[in-house]
Amino acid sequence: MNAPFLMPRAPGASRDDVIVVERVSRHFGGGKGLFGLKAAPVVRAVDEVSLRVPRGSCFAIVGESGSGKSSLARLIVGLLRPTGGEVEIDGTTLSSLDGAGLRAMRRKVQLVLQDPRASLDPRMTVFDILAEALTVHGLHRERNARQERIEAVVGMVGLNQAHLARYPHELSGGQRQRAAIARAIICEPQILVLDEPVSALDVSVQAQIINLLAELQARLALTYVIITHDLALVSHMADAVGVMYLGRFVEQGDVGDVCAAPRHPYTQSLMAIAAHASPLDRDRPATVLEGSIPSPLAIPSGCSFHTRCPLARTLSGASGPTGGETVTTPDGPLPRPCVETQPLPHPAPGGRSSASCHFADRHLPDQNS
Numbered sequence: 001m002n003a004p005f006l007m008p009r010a011p012g013a014s015r016d017d018v019i020v021v022e023r024v025s026r027h028f029g030g031g032k033g034l035f036g037l038k039a040a041p042v043v044r045a046v047d048e049v050s051l052r053v054p055r056g057s058c059f060a061i062v063g064e065s066g067s068g069k070s071s072l073a074r075l076i077v078g079l080l081r082p083t084g085g086e087v088e089i090d091g092t093t094l095s096s097l098d099g100a101g102l103r104a105m106r107r108k109v110q111l112v113l114q115d116p117r118a119s120l121d122p123r124m125t126v127f128d129i130l131a132e133a134l135t136v137h138g139l140h141r142e143r144n145a146r147q148e149r150i151e152a153v154v155g156m157v158g159l160n161q162a163h164l165a166r167y168p169h170e171l172s173g174g175q176r177q178r179a180a181i182a183r184a185i186i187c188e189p190q191i192l193v194l195d196e197p198v199s200a201l202d203v204s205v206q207a208q209i210i211n212l213l214a215e216l217q218a219r220l221a222l223t224y225v226i227i228t229h230d231l232a233l234v235s236h237m238a239d240a241v242g243v244m245y246l247g248r249f250v251e252q253g254d255v256g257d258v259c260a261a262p263r264h265p266y267t268q269s270l271m272a273i274a275a276h277a278s279p280l281d282r283d284r285p286a287t288v289l290e291g292s293i294p295s296p297l298a299i300p301s302g303c304s305f306h307t308r309c310p311l312a313r314t315l316s317g318a319s320g321p322t323g324g325e326t327v328t329t330p331d332g333p334l335p336r337p338c339v340e341t342q343p344l345p346h347p348a349p350g351g352r353s354s355a356s357c358h359f360a361d362r363h364l365p366d367q368n369s
Helices: 069-076 099-105 126-136 143-156 161-165 173-185 203-220 231-237 255-260 265-276 310-317 336-340
Strands: 017-028 043-054 058-062 084-089 109-112 191-195 223-228 240-245 248-254 326-329 332-335 353-355
Touching: 017 069, 017 223, 043 069, 043 084, 043 223, 043 240, 043 248, 058 069, 058 231, 069 084, 069 109, 069 191, 069 223, 109 173, 126 143, 126 161, 126 173, 143 161, 143 173, 173 191, 173 203, 203 231, 223 231, 231 255, 240 255, 240 265, 248 255, 248 265, 265 310, 310 332, 326 336, 332 336
Parallel strands: 058 223, 058 240, 109 191, 191 223
Antiparallel strands: 017 043, 017 084, 240 248, 248 353, 326 332
16 A cells, blocks of 8 residues: 555544543453352453544554454543543443443544454345434434435445345445444544544455545544554554554644654654555564564563563663663573562653653664664
8 A cells, every 4th residue: 555545544533532531440350260269360452541532633542453453442432441540432431331321422433343243243235224214213214315415425425226125245345444434433433533544445446435534524523543553554544543562542632743753662663664565665674573463361571572672672672871780581691670579651852752661762773874
C-alpha cells in the first residue's frame, strides 16, 4: 500500500472528547477453581489504559498480536465489561447501563471486524443483513423508507443494487468489507471501531477501502478508533496513536510527534522496521526485535519490554551512567531500573506525547544514521 494513492485525511469536526477511557483494565481468570482445583491464573489483557478521542478525529492503537488491542476495542464498544476503570461514550459511562441501555448505546458505537466472513451471516443476503440492523434498532420501519435507506447506504460504500441480492460468499473480499461497513453505518452511529479493517484484503484493494473510510468520516462526521499493526495506515489516517505492549500503552500522543520522533524503544523498532520495508530505505539497517511478545500470564517485572529491549542491552554495555547499576538477568545484564521498576509516562517537550520508558530521551544507535 503506497501513501501517494491515498486520499488526505479529513480534519475533525469539533474537538470535544466523545470517547474517554480512564485507567481501564480487563483481566481474565483468577476465579475459584471447581472441586478444589487451583484457580486459573490471571491474564492482564488490558491494564490501566487511559485515552481520550475528540469528536471527528481518528485514534489508532498499534501493537503486535497479543498486546491487548482487540480486548481494548471490545471494551470501548461495550462487548467486554472492565475489571477496573471506566469507559465513557458521549458523556455516558458504560458501567451505568443495563442490557437495554448497552443495546441502545451500540447504535452510537459500531464495530467493524478484520474478516467480514466471520461477521456477515452466510445465510442472509446483503439486503437482509442491512434490514436486520435497522430492525434491531427500530429504525425505518415503513417498507419504502427502509428500502430507500438501504439503497442510499450501499451507494455510499461503493456497492450497487445488484449486490443487495447476493450472499456474502458471492462477493469479493473488498465487497464483503464494504457490506460490513454499510451495516455499521446504516444506523447512523457516531463512532466506528475498526479492528484491522484492511489486513485481510489484497494490497490492491486496501487503498480503496482506506479511501472509502476517509470519505465516510468526512461525510458523516464519524469518529474512528483503528486497531492496526500497519504504521503506514496510522501515519495517513490517525490524529493520535497509542502504542500498546502487554496490555499497556508504552507511548501515546500526536501521530506526527510519535511517528516522526518516537521516544520509546519499542516504537523506535516498529518505525525502523516499517521504514526498512520501503524500497527507498532498504539499504538502511533495521533494528529487529528479538524473540516474541511474552505471555500475558507471565508479564516481566519492571518494564515489561525489558526482555526484548535493544536500548536496555545497549545501555547496559555502554560506559557512563544509566540511572542505576546493571543487574544480571536470563537475557544478560540490563539496567536495574528496567528490570525492577515499572516506568511512568514521561511527557515529551511540548507535551503532545509521552513515553513510558526510564530512558525515554535516549535513542537506538541507528535511529538517526
